[in-house]
Amino acid sequence: MTTDTRPVRPRRTTRTPSRLVTNIVLIVGAAATALPFFWMIFSALKPRSEAVAYPPRLLPAEPTLEFVRYLFTTLDFGRYLVNTLVVVAIGFVGLLLMAMAGYAFAKFRFRGRGLLFALVLSTMMIPVQVTMIPTYLILARVGLTNTLVGIALPTLVSAFSIFLFRQFMTTIPDEVLEAARIDGAGEIRIFLSLVLPMSGPILAVQTVLTFIAGWNSFLWPLVIAGDQSRYTLSVGLALLNQQVATNPSLQMAGAAVMVVPILAVFVIFQRYIVQGFTLSGLK
Structure with a gap:
């Protein structure tokens, strides 16, 4: 042959x-x-x-680069940028909380889990505008109006993000978690040392979504912030037409300051975003 x-x-x-x-x-x-x-x-x-x-x-x-410099030297875009970064940083605290909630719904068995998860998902059907006035009254009662914490707090957790974490973490083998428990690891250590490293793709997705939500926040900061020094970049961009005469170059410079960081974050995490949505079961 x-x-x-x-x-x-x-x-x-x-x-x-x-x-x-x-x-x-x-x-x-x-x-x-x-x-x-x-x-x-x-x-x-x-x-x-x-x-x-x-x-x-x-x-x-x-x-x-005259108009880019003008934004940060003459106008208050430097302050707006710092405020936006603080709001985004507070949002990343909510990212950890949502990951913990998704892990609990995915891997723990407790009475009423299905009903509680359904209630969490049902909040996705409630428009933000409906809860805006009650949220404002609650924050006013506790003295968090006109603060960066008050701007970030209502968007700290999201039902959609909890759903994504839950869908992804159901794919983590139970045998790995049981082996860690047999070795004496506590639940916090299991979550931090095993679950989070294995959830890299969905964490990348949520990092981008959390960053975009905090970076683009406009309506709520406009409502809750009575002092202009608490405005975010999106609110500052809307004020350009009132602060200066019509200047297309200046407006485009402000828009570029808003858009370029989001584009950079997406380019960095795009591979993980596609992988995260795929493994989460979303089409």
């Missing part, structure tokens, strides 16, 4: 006309989607004379 030792040549993929059309449509769609983002970035670097020139040009002839 003889064997053929000739090298196997890879098959050449033939590009059918339908596939070529699909690629062209995807390229055009991607370009149309990315155009507003690049327009924002390039407009933030334009002098005001170029921003209002007609016909408009995409690329700046004389790029400048």
Whole structure:
């Protein structure tokens, strides 16, 4: 019996006309989607004379960082940025709490677990606007209005995030947890040393969602913060039209300060985001 030792040549993929059309449509769609983002970035670097020139040009002839500096030197965007980062940091405390709740619903058996989980999920059907006034009255009673803690506290936990954690943590083998308990590990140690490291993909998803929620918070900070020094970036961006005359370059610079960090976080965690949603059972 003889064997053929000739090298196997890879098959050449033939590009059918339908596939070529699909690629062209995807390229055009991607370009149309990315155009507003690049327009924002390039407009933030334009002098005001170029921003209002007609016909408009995409690329700046004389790029400048004048308006980005103006945001942080003349306007209060430095303070708004610090406030937003504090709100995001407080939100990450809620991330740990939601992970603990998801772990409890996934791995612990206790009376009323199904009913309690259903009640948690039912809160997803309640609009935020419905609970805004009661939440404000509660925070006013405890003296947390016009504070960064009061801005972050109502969004500290989310039913959707608890659901995601629960769905993912059900995939963690019970044998691993039982082996740790037999070795004498406590529940806190099991959660911190085993469950959280094994939940890396869903933690990446929730990190991005928590960051976006805190970074883009607008309506609630506008309601709860009576002092302008407690505003977040999104509220400060909305105030640009009232603080200065119409200046497209300045407005685009403020929008870029808002958008670029979110884009950077998403690019860093995009691989884990797809993996986390896939393993959580969401399509």
